[in-house]
Amino acid sequence: MLEMRPNCECCDKDLPPDSTEAMICTFECTFCTDCVTGVLKNKCPNCGGEFATRPRRPLEKLANNPASTRRVLKPGGCKQAA
């Protein structure tokens, strides 16, 4: 099951479970669409993998399968790829 992390690792933007802006890689590194299409150029800075849109979890499922509240943030944020 997906963790559904609550924020973008780059800019700390809130990405709630019903967000349409959350993107994840295969390791579930989680970023917002702005960072993915901007500074990250569609490549995960942690593992080099590609991104997919994170599916939204229906509200009725969240009651028993709550989203993660542990915020993951890259120290120093994301650098522009060279």
Ligand SMILES: [Zn+2]
């Ligand atoms: Zn971001």
Ligand SMILES: [Zn+2]
């Ligand atoms: Zn990754």
